[in-house]
Amino acid sequence: MPRILKLHPGPPRELDLKGAYLAHRLHELGTAQAPFxxxxxxxxxxxxxAVRDPAxxxxxxPEGLTSGSDYRLLLELQAQADCLITHGGYLRAIADGHLDDILQIGTRDFNRDLAQWRADNGLAPQPAVLVAxxxxxxxIPDSLARHGQRVIVAxxxxxxxxRAAELRGRGYEVVTxxxxxxxxxGPLVRALGGLGFRSLFMLSGPRMLETMLRDDALSRLYVTIAHRLIGGESVHTLIDGPELGAKGRLRMEELHYDSAAPDGCGQWFARFEPLREG
Ligand SMILES: NC(=O)c1ccc[n+]([C@@H]2O[C@H](COP(=O)([O-])OP(=O)(O)OC[C@H]3O[C@@H](n4cnc5c(N)ncnc54)[C@H](OP(=O)(O)O)[C@@H]3O)[C@@H](O)[C@H]2O)c1
Incomplete structure (x- = not known):
């Protein structure tokens, strides 16, 4: 497993990539009153x-944007959640074969340690899944029933x-x-807190990020920045919708550097906290 350099806060020091985000102990930072x-x-x-396929x-x-290193860190973040927030688009992409189903934790040989980490840290074997x-x-992918995961639709x-009645008829919880x-x-995070969840990982895209930021509902944003230019004429960026103004202010609390991946370019792993007004 690669070594990475912690640049901020200083002084710089080297550490193993593996475990770097488990050290954040995100499952302990929220409560049912204020989920993280x-x-x-x-x-x-x-x-x-992402880029859009013109056809x-x-x-x-795009090729070369991601690496085994940032994927490992993504899995470490996901492992600390008691509920994953995803959306209809991701479930359609799984069904169409465009994206892999990564709604379970620690089920493959290379990430089995994360299942053990959850057990050691008092988390259920698998997180619940919220579909916005x-x-x-x-x-709804079969994998969720196979692994006994609670599914809530918002x-x-x-x-x-x-459609809401049909989902309820099939036994799924549907919340407004x-x-x-x-x-x-705001209403989504309150509803999930009301169900007892404390750590909510967003396995979702630009629209859900906007949804959380506009309501001051995001606690933390992790961004891997790969040191390459992608270009492309039709692309996705981190955020959708009208200008965010002050809701888009962030402060960088931590920065790691991986000099090798992806593809020899290197990447930064940055942790940001939204700055609240007032
Ligand atoms: N590089 C990365 O780290 C990264 C991360 C995330 C995504 N991506 C990529 O970026 C591209 C766009 O992301 P995306 O698919 O997540 O697109 P998106 O436009 O953010 O969301 C797509 C779907 O999510 C549902 N949704 C999102 N916000 C919602 C809200 N507030 N209320 C109700 N429904 C909501 C809608 O589903 P319904 O149509 O069912 O209503 C919508 O069609 C994809 O190619 C994705 O793979 C890349």
Whole structure:
């Protein structure tokens, strides 16, 4: 496993990549009254997190953006959650074969240690999964039932009532957490806290990040910045929607440097905390 350099806070020192994010003990930072909500993105220097395929319009990860190192850190973040926040788009992408199903923790040989870490730290074998969706039009992967994971669907108060009823009929919990069709960050986090969850990892994209930031509901943002330019004419960046203004202010609390991956370019692993107003 690679060594990385911790640059900030100083003085610089080397450490093993493995365990670097488990050391954050995110599962201990929240309470049911104030769950700890955290997200992770991998970005290029020109701010790309994905490019759109011109033929299908589907997003895909460009070659050379990610590495085994940032994937390991993503899995360490995920391992500390008692609930994953994902969305309809991800479940559709799994069903279409565009993205891998990574809704379980420690189920493969290379990450088996994370299942043990959860057991040692008093977490359930697998996290619950919250699916945010306005359309309520998504398949639920079999893997969730196979691993006994609780599934909760969140939607707006104007979501299709027949689909909500159908999901409830199949035994899924459906919570209303927003006006119109969209889910809003504050009501969503309160609803999940009300169900007893304390650490919420966002396995989701730009729209959910915006949803949380606009409501001051994000506790921490992890960003891996790969030292390469991607270009591309139609791309996804970290955030969607209108300008964020002061809601987009962040402070960097930690920075690690991996000089080798991906593809010899190197990458920074940065941890940011949103700056609240006042
Ligand atoms: N590099 C990285 O670290 C990284 C990280 C995340 C994503 N990505 C990539 O970036 C691209 C775009 O990400 P994405 O697929 O997550 O797209 P997105 O546009 O952020 O979200 C897609 C879907 O999520 C649901 N959704 C999101 N926010 C919601 C809200 N507030 N209320 C209700 N539903 C909401 C909607 O589902 P319904 O249509 O069901 O209503 C929406 O269609 C993808 O290619 C993805 O793979 C890259």
């Amino acid at each position: 909500v955290y997200a992770n993105f991998v970005s290029s220097l020109d701010g790309r997190i 299908t319009g589907e997003g895909r990860m 969706s306005g359309s309520l039009d998504f398949p 939607t707006g108060d104007n979501a299709p009532a027949d 957490a927003g006006r119109g069709r969209a889910v809003e960050g």
